[in-house]
Amino acid sequence: MLDDARILVTGGCGFIGSNFILHLLERYPDCRVVNLDKLTYASNHANLRDVEGDPRYRFVQGDICDGELVDGLMAEVDVVFNFAAETHVDRSLMEAGSFILTDVLGTHVLLDSARRHPNVKRFVQVSTDEVYGEMSPGARAKESDPLHPRSPYAASKAGGDAQCNAFFETYGLPVIITRAANNIGPRQHIEKMVPLFVTSAMRDEPLPLYGDGRQVRDWLYVEDHCRALELIAREGEPGEVYNIGADNQEENIRLAKALLQLLEKPLSLIRFVEDRKGHDRRYAVDSSKLRALGWAPQHDFLSALERTVQWYQENRWWWEPIYAGPFRDYYQRQYGDRLASGVPYDPEGGTPQ
């Protein structure tokens, strides 16, 4: 399926997409990759500078909502991986229109083009565990569970997933949906919790922890995610959904403490700040269906975190300019008031309610 395939990767200049393209080019010497990316704020052309001269790799700047452009590319490929998405929950709380456009309409444009191109043998929709909504303690979402998206971001991804199902049922398009846990690793935009906290600590700036900091996420190292996607494209069944979770569940406060320890920075950098609206308390997925195909994560929580921290330490050139650009305005809007009224961590006093 991938060995000598022509592969369209959308959103390939983003965090997971760029890691996946590097993974493909390394693992499959005879594959060819076209990367369609709009180059929004969340992407970075430098993410793929190491393969720019590789004859197997081609970059096309453009929008997945552009049907004509998509049709031209779709005619030339065997496999599609759709990573292109607006992904940050906090931004979706400020403005959700771009999420609907890219995550719902953009997915539709890709699917509609793929169904008119029988050369396309697999369409992998890279989705998220957030479509299941919040999980009660001990529960883990199965692929057959109903979707309960609770943020505008999760709702837009659920809209994309629903269309994938529709195109499989209606047209027999060989679509597979994947729903992964929270990713960490190299080249993740600093708006997300882990890179924001790591780079803030390196700058001796406070770490804004929402609410009581007891929310739980499952932390998946991006390379483990890439290996899962590769396996699913090869061995997965069209029309099926595959969860991708590492069972590295941690509370946000414990994660914050662990990364401060790794960086040898004081816990007093933690600030409890006003919570995110509609903040999902816990995500967790059951990935036994994927594990039955032979996948297992190679990185536990600490190893994933250590590698991530090390990458941000070694690549200040990558993230420092982001703080000097338009991100400053977003940071101010998202965190200005929150940090002004934030409560510093007190090792004796526990967490605020």
Ligand code: TYD
């Ligand atoms: P995030 O990285 O935004 O991923 P998601 O919301 O998609 O899971 O957030 C991960 C967790 O960290 C989530 O519980 C929200 C929390 N968080 C903070 O406490 N402070 C922050 O500044 C951010 C961005 C997230």
